[in-house]
Amino acid sequence: MSDSAPSPARAWLGFAVAIVAVFALGLLTASVMERRVEAQIRTPLVQINAYESDNGKWAVNWPREHASWKKTLESTSETKHGGAKPRDLLAETPANVILFAGYAFSVDYNQARGHMHAVEDVEKTGRDISTKPATCWTCKSPDVPRLMAEMGPAAFYASKAKDLHTEIQHPIGCLDCHDPDTMALRISRPALVEAWASQGKDIRQASHQEMRSLVCAQCHVEYYFKKEPKNYLTFPWSEGMKIEDMEKYYDANGHVDWVHPISKTPIVKMQHPDYEVYSQGIHAYRNVSCADCHMPYKTEGGAKFTDHHIQSPLNNIQNSCAVCHRWGEAEIRGRVTAIQDKVAEGRHRAELALAQVHFDALACIQAGATDEELKPVRDLIRRSQMRWDYVAANNGMGFHAPQECQRILAAALDQAQQARVLALRLLATRGVTAPVAYPDYSSKEKAQALIQDIAAGKAPRLIP
Amino acid sequence: MSDSAPSPARAWLGFAVAIVAVFALGLLTASVMERRVEAQIRTPLVQINAYESDNGKWAVNWPREHASWKKTLESTSETKHGGAKPRDLLAETPANVILFAGYAFSVDYNQARGHMHAVEDVEKTGRDISTKPATCWTCKSPDVPRLMAEMGPAAFYASKAKDLHTEIQHPIGCLDCHDPDTMALRISRPALVEAWASQGKDIRQASHQEMRSLVCAQCHVEYYFKKEPKNYLTFPWSEGMKIEDMEKYYDANGHVDWVHPISKTPIVKMQHPDYEVYSQGIHAYRNVSCADCHMPYKTEGGAKFTDHHIQSPLNNIQNSCAVCHRWGEAEIRGRVTAIQDKVAEGRHRAELALAQVHFDALACIQAGATDEELKPVRDLIRRSQMRWDYVAANNGMGFHAPQECQRILAAALDQAQQARVLALRLLATRGVTAPVAYPDYSSKEKAQALIQDIAAGKAPRLIP
Numbered sequence: 001m002s003d004s005a006p007s008p009a010r011a012w013l014g015f016a017v018a019i020v021a022v023f024a025l026g027l028l029t030a031s032v033m034e035r036r037v038e039a040q041i042r043t044p045l046v047q048i049n050a051y052e053s054d055n056g057k058w059a060v061n062w063p064r065e066h067a068s069w070k071k072t073l074e075s076t077s078e079t080k081h082g083g084a085k086p087r088d089l090l091a092e093t094p095a096n097v098i099l100f101a102g103y104a105f106s107v108d109y110n111q112a113r114g115h116m117h118a119v120e121d122v123e124k125t126g127r128d129i130s131t132k133p134a135t136c137w138t139c140k141s142p143d144v145p146r147l148m149a150e151m152g153p154a155a156f157y158a159s160k161a162k163d164l165h166t167e168i169q170h171p172i173g174c175l176d177c178h179d180p181d182t183m184a185l186r187i188s189r190p191a192l193v194e195a196w197a198s199q200g201k202d203i204r205q206a207s208h209q210e211m212r213s214l215v216c217a218q219c220h221v222e223y224y225f226k227k228e229p230k231n232y233l234t235f236p237w238s239e240g241m242k243i244e245d246m247e248k249y250y251d252a253n254g255h256v257d258w259v260h261p262i263s264k265t266p267i268v269k270m271q272h273p274d275y276e277v278y279s280q281g282i283h284a285y286r287n288v289s290c291a292d293c294h295m296p297y298k299t300e301g302g303a304k305f306t307d308h309h310i311q312s313p314l315n316n317i318q319n320s321c322a323v324c325h326r327w328g329e330a331e332i333r334g335r336v337t338a339i340q341d342k343v344a345e346g347r348h349r350a351e352l353a354l355a356q357v358h359f360d361a362l363a364c365i366q367a368g369a370t371d372e373e374l375k376p377v378r379d380l381i382r383r384s385q386m387r388w389d390y391v392a393a394n395n396g397m398g399f400h401a402p403q404e405c406q407r408i409l410a411a412a413l414d415q416a417q418q419a420r421v422l423a424l425r426l427l428a429t430r431g432v433t434a435p436v437a438y439p440d441y442s443s444k445e446k447a448q449a450l451i452q453d454i455a456a457g458k459a460p461r462l463i464p
Numbered sequence: 465m466s467d468s469a470p471s472p473a474r475a476w477l478g479f480a481v482a483i484v485a486v487f488a489l490g491l492l493t494a495s496v497m498e499r500r501v502e503a504q505i506r507t508p509l510v511q512i513n514a515y516e517s518d519n520g521k522w523a524v525n526w527p528r529e530h531a532s533w534k535k536t537l538e539s540t541s542e543t544k545h546g547g548a549k550p551r552d553l554l555a556e557t558p559a560n561v562i563l564f565a566g567y568a569f570s571v572d573y574n575q576a577r578g579h580m581h582a583v584e585d586v587e588k589t590g591r592d593i594s595t596k597p598a599t600c601w602t603c604k605s606p607d608v609p610r611l612m613a614e615m616g617p618a619a620f621y622a623s624k625a626k627d628l629h630t631e632i633q634h635p636i637g638c639l640d641c642h643d644p645d646t647m648a649l650r651i652s653r654p655a656l657v658e659a660w661a662s663q664g665k666d667i668r669q670a671s672h673q674e675m676r677s678l679v680c681a682q683c684h685v686e687y688y689f690k691k692e693p694k695n696y697l698t699f700p701w702s703e704g705m706k707i708e709d710m711e712k713y714y715d716a717n718g719h720v721d722w723v724h725p726i727s728k729t730p731i732v733k734m735q736h737p738d739y740e741v742y743s744q745g746i747h748a749y750r751n752v753s754c755a756d757c758h759m760p761y762k763t764e765g766g767a768k769f770t771d772h773h774i775q776s777p778l779n780n781i782q783n784s785c786a787v788c789h790r791w792g793e794a795e796i797r798g799r800v801t802a803i804q805d806k807v808a809e810g811r812h813r814a815e816l817a818l819a820q821v822h823f824d825a826l827a828c829i830q831a832g833a834t835d836e837e838l839k840p841v842r843d844l845i846r847r848s849q850m851r852w853d854y855v856a857a858n859n860g861m862g863f864h865a866p867q868e869c870q871r872i873l874a875a876a877l878d879q880a881q882q883a884r885v886l887a888l889r890l891l892a893t894r895g896v897t898a899p900v901a902y903p904d905y906s907s908k909e910k911a912q913a914l915i916q917d918i919a920a921g922k923a924p925r926l927i928p
Contacts, residue, residue, distance in 0.1 A: 285799075335749075342871040349878045406870035407806040413874060414813045417881030424885060425899065428892030435889065 048180035051146035055173035058180070064300060069173065069308035072114030087111035090444045093348075096392075097447035098355040099385065102261040103269060106451060112272075112395065115172040115310060133231035134159035138189060139219035141168045142175035145188045153190045158230040177215035185211040189218045195235035212289035213275065220274035220290075220395070222246060224255055241276040243390045243408050247383065261455055263361035264371075265378040270389035277394045281401030288324075296320045336399060343391070343398030346409035350388045353416035357381055359438050360423035362454075363462040367430040377426070380419035387412035432463045512644035515610035519637035522644070528764060533637065533772035536578030551575035554908045557812075561911035562819040563849065566725040567733060570915060576736075576859065579636040579774060597695035598623035602653060603683035605632045606639035609652045617654045622694040641679035649675040653682045659699035676753035677739065684738035684754075686710060686854070688719055705740040707854045707872050711847065725919050727825035728835075729842040734853035741858045745865030752788075760784045800863060807855070807862030810873035814852045817880035821845055823902050824887035826918075827926040831894035841890065844883035851876035896927045 044061040052058065059066035089109045090096050100106035113121060118140040122129060129136065135157045138144055147167055148156050156164075179186040187193055187203055192214065196203040206214055226232040236255075239245040256266040278284050283293070291306065296319040298307040313320035314336060317329045325332060361377055391398060391405045391412075398405035427436070439460045441447035453459065508525040516522065523530035553573045554561050564570035577585060582604040586593060593600065599621045602608055611631055612620045620628075643650040651657055651667055656678065660667040670678055690696040700719075703709040720730040742748050747757070755770065760783040762771040777784035778800060781793045789796055825841055855862060855869045855876075862869035891900070903924045905911035917923065 339867060342867045345871055346874045349874055353878070353881075403803060403806045403866055403870065406867065406874065407809055410810045410813055410870065410874045410877060413878055414817070414881070417817075417878070417885070421881070421884050421888060424888050424892070425897065428888070428897040433889065433892040 050180060051149065051175065052180055053142040053146060053170045053173070053175055055142070055170060058174040062174075062183075064303060064305050065308045066174075068298070068305075070116065071309035072116045072311070074114060074309075074311075086113050088444070090447075093351065094441050094444050094447040095351045095355040097444060097451060098262070098358060098441050099351065099388070101358075101451040101454065103258050103267075105269075106448070118171040119168055120171070129161050132161040133157065133225065134161050134164045135225050135231045135233050136161050137164060137168050138191070138233050140172065142170055142173045142188075143168050145175060148190070154229045154232060157225070157232050172219075176218070185215050187211075187214060187218060189233075191223065191233045191235055192218045192221075195221075195237040198235075198238040199240075209287060209289055212291040213278070213284075216290040216294075217275035220272055222271050222273035222276060222390070224257070224268075224271075237276075241273075241279055243387055243411075246270075246273075246276075246390075247386060250386070260358060260381075261451065262459075263358040263378060263381055264365070264374075265358070265361065265381045265385070267382060268386050270386060270393045272393050272395060273390055274394050274396070274400065277390075277396070277405065278400040280404045281399075283400070292323075293320045296323065339402045340397040340399055343402055343405050343409070346406050346413065347388070347392055347398070350384070350409050350412040350416060351392075353413055353420065354381070354384055354388055355441065356436075356438060357384075357416050357419045357423060359462055360420050360427075360436055362459060363432070363436045364423050364426045364430075366459075366461065366463055367427055367432050369426050369430060373426055374423075377419045377422045380415045380422070384412045384415035384419065387415070427463070434464050437462045514644060515613065515639065516644055517606040517610060517634045517637070517639055519606070519634060522638040526638075526647075528767060528769050529772045530638075532762065532769075534580065535773035536580045536775070538578060538773075538775075550577050552908070554911075557815065558905050558908050558911040559815045559819045561908060561915060562726065562822060562905050563815065563852070565822075565915040565918065567722050567731075569733075570912065582635040583632060584635070593625050596625040597621065597689065598625050598628045599689050599695045599697050600625050601628060601632050602655070602697050604636065606634055606637045606652075607632050609639060612654070618693045618696060621689070621696050636683075640682070649679050651675075651678060651682060653697075655687065655697045655699055656682045656685075659685075659701040662699075662702040663704075673751060673753055676755040677742070677748075680754040680758075681739035684736055684859070686735050686737035686740060688721065688732075688735075701740075705737075705743055706868075707851055707875075710734075710737075710740075710854075711850060714850070724822060724845075725915065726923075727822040727842060727845055728829065728838075729822070729825065729845045729849075731846060732850050734850060734857045736857050736859060737854055738858050738860070738864065741854075741860070741869065742864040744868045745863075747864070756787075757784045760787065803866045804861040804863055807866055807869050807873070810870050810877065811852070811856055811862070814848070814873050814876040814880060815856075817877055817884065818845070818849055818852055819905065820900075820902060821848075821880050821883045821887060823926055824884050824891075824900055826923060827896070827900045828887050828890045828894075830923075830925065830927050831891055831896050833890050833894060837890055838887075841883045841886045844879045844886070848876045848879035848883065851879070891927070898928050901926045 046057075046060050048058055048061065055066065055069065087110065089111060090106070096109060097106045100109070122136070122140055138157075144156075147164060151159070174180070176188055177185055185208065193203050203214065221235050223233055223235050226234045236246045236249040239248045250268050255268060257269040258267055259265070260267050275290075278290065293313040294310050295306050295308060296313075296316065297304055298319065299305075307316075307319070314333060317332050321332045321336075322329070327335075357377070358381065361374060361381065364374055364377070387408045391408050394400065424436075427433075437460070439450055439462070441450055450460075510521075510524050512522055512525065519530065519533065551574065553575060554570070560573060561570045564573070586600070586604055602621075608620075611628060615623070638644070640652055641649055649672065657667050667678065685699050687697055687699050690698045700710045700713040703712045714732050719732060721733040722731055723729070724731050739754075742754065757777040758774050759770050759772060760777075760780065761768055762783065763769075771780075771783070773780075778797060781796050785796045785800075786793070791799075821841070822845065825838060825845065828838055828841070851872045855872050858864065888900075891897075901924070903914055903926070905914055914924070
């Protein structure tokens with residue numbers, strides 16, 4: 001009897017164990033199902049308006065992406081010098097003040113900060129925006145697509161920045177890159193579409209992987225404001241995206257951003273040709289997109305999503321570089337830094353030669369050289385500064401295409417030095433044989449005081 | 465009955481099939497065993513003498529390696545211009561004639577050919593070897609270890625090349641890199657051992673993978689002949705292998721290879737710092753050895769062996785580059801060429817500036833400038849030419865460390881241009897304001913005629 005039927009107590013125990021086991025299995029199933037739900041493509045909870053510029057509204061549907069985007073309040077570049085304060089590039093390299101004399105960058109040139117600072121940084125900058133065209137807002141806010149739809153791009157560009165200021169409320173966010181209905185990546189600014197068209201290409205044919213770079217290329221490019229239509233935002237891409245292509249473009253249309261007050265050279269300011277430089281590097285060649293490194297995938301629980309905390313990959317090596325390059329973090333950082341340091345050396349050589357030749361040209365003016373005589377000098381300065389700036393202004397300190405950046409910097413250096421040779425010969429023909437007395441621009445403050453003096457017609461005497 | 469026992473005819477058929485199958489199995493087994501024998505580490509058939517320099521004798525034991533080594537009779541570098549004829553580097557870049565004026569390289573400077581040509585090319589060269597020290601033989605022949613063992617290295621170096629000529633019979637071969645008893649890689653020349661010692665390192669501690677580069681580094685390096693002990697072959701490595709390290713070394717010991725006849729600058733000739741440049745590149749960083757790319761593994765039947773046809777990997781992409789870089793051949797070639805072209809652009813810029821500044825200095829001399837006045841000009845020329853040559857003289861057209869080569873070329877360009885600025889100011893103080901009348905060196909022949917005139921005291925007048 002005892003072998004074939006359990007005692008009532010043992011039967012109840014077995015029943016209890018079975019109950020607990022079934023309950024635990026239920027919990028596990030629920031947990032697994034929950035993770036599957038997280039991993040599913042989400043059905044939006046609320047409908048987003050076609051021109052919704054308030055990034056917080058999108059957060060209801062996309063809380064993880066929005067939360068990561070909010071981290072762009074933090075510094076986005078690797079801060080070599082530590083701290084959350086953005087680097088003061090003029091203090092770090094006072095020669096920048098000389099090279100940008102007469103242009104807003106000589107007044108204030110801080111390390112770029114995160115997208116959430118876009119509007120605020122325009123308002124707070126030491127540069128004066130009261131006289132700027134509305135074109136300057138183009139890349140700052142998701143309020144721009146609405147305004148452009150209402151006004152048309154040409155009227156938008158032709159407006160004054162201060163007149164549209166009250167409409168510009170939100171910093172770079174969701175609507176700039178996404179279609180609110182499908183969340184598909186979308187080009188929201190006309191300039192990039194037009195630049196592709198100028199190369200005979202239709203941007204609507206771009207693949208999803210290309211779009212993961214092209215949404216960035218709406219802003220991270222070299223651009224200028226056309227005179228006609230008034231202040232029309234234009235990328236000089238019709239000849240191509242290499243520096244020589246852009247030089248050819250600007251040679252043909254004669255665009256000048258400003259006339260340098262020291263050497264009186266007409267200068268083309270290169271903005272931040274990030275996409276152009278990236279396009280010439282090995283990562284682009286291997287079809288790695290901007291987002292792959294700057295917005296790598298992230299998981300929270302069972303959910304995998306694109307990290308919208310756009311930043312230097314060096315702040316997030318394990319999720320960016322290390323996905324392909326299976327090395328240690330210190331090793332990856334060391335390789336990147338070694339590459340950047342080599343580019344920096346070339347950049348500093350070009351920078352010094354350029355600063356000197358601006359003064360050499362001023363010395364020629366002081367010695368009575370004519371504009372006609374100075375023409376070949378200024379032509380070389382213009383070409384040299386365009387090249388130096390193509391590399392210096394783009395983010396990544398040359399990392400996006402190191403060999404191409406080094407090639408360009410060597411050309412910039414060569415042209416600046418050739419200009420010096422011409423200037424010195426010009427001085428000699430005017431009887432000046434003493435070395436040019438280069439003024440002291442060894443700090444940001446000294447350099448800024450110096451260019452203010454020059455602007456006020458009180459240039460120091462550089463020749464005996 | 466018919467179900468349980470076969471007919472006699474069917475039984476014989478079954479027996480015949482079994483016989484054939486067993487026979488085929490025997491053949492297969494024999495074939496498999498044969499391939500296994502091929503793949504085994506071979507037991508030498510004959511004993512090789514300790515100083516056996518006749519490469520043919522080694523062929524008895526190592527027929528495949530020897531047969532591939534014999535292919536070094538063919539051109540070893542990628543011949544951009546096609547054909548088996550080695551490239552004439554002076555014809556390709558006549559500025560080389562100017563830069564090497566007064567030195568043997570200005571007379572004859574052909575593309576390096578394969579190891580089998582080593583002795584023959586010394587005999588056939590347009591350069592005169594009758595006055596050369598025996599040190600020149602060090603890297604040419606496996607007869608050298610025997611001679612050094614007999615004479616001692618110092619006495620070998622102190623001899624005259626022509627006095628040892630009859631002893632130098634065989635071109636670079638087996639004994640140069642291998643121990644004849646074990647075939648282990650072995651350093652046979654003292655200079656590399658001593659160079660390691662100068663860095664406080666013991667080369668006997670090198671790993672097998674390091675040895676796959678170090679046997680090459682016995683010769684493919686920058687070297688010079690010390691005065692004391694007489695013509696003692698020495699690598700300037702005690703400060704390191706970067707160009708700045710070597711510059712520091714030569715600054716300290718004051719070594720001069722020759723005084724340039726145009727500018728009267730004391731010049732340090734960089735030989736072929738292949739190993740030094742390679743050491744600073746990404747392949748060395750990833751522990752890829754010289755042999756991995758230039759002597760990749762090869763199979764013949766079941767035998768896998770090291771291909772001793774040492775050549776440009778571009779001639780053998782599928783077995784070299786493509787082992788790690790799984791791309792198409794055209795793509796790999798395109799990437800390599802793109803890198804080399806960028807280095808070449810920097811090289812040509814430095815080359816032109818250097819050629820010009822040699823003439824600028826000559827113009828200063830013609831204008832009556834003193835050696836004291838020309839000292840800073842010549843100092844910059846010396847440093848510039850050292851850098852240009854560090855890159856130009858090394859094989860691979862910068863590919864072994866592209867970013868480092870571009871960095872060095874930018875420095876060379878900068879220094880040459882700075883020297884030009886100083887020279888032009890010097891001319892100005894002497895009342896010369898006209899451009900320096902650079903002579904025509906646009907072809908090898910014109911350039912060689914020009915430097916012969918200058919050597920004969922018939923330099924063209926470069927200033928009015």
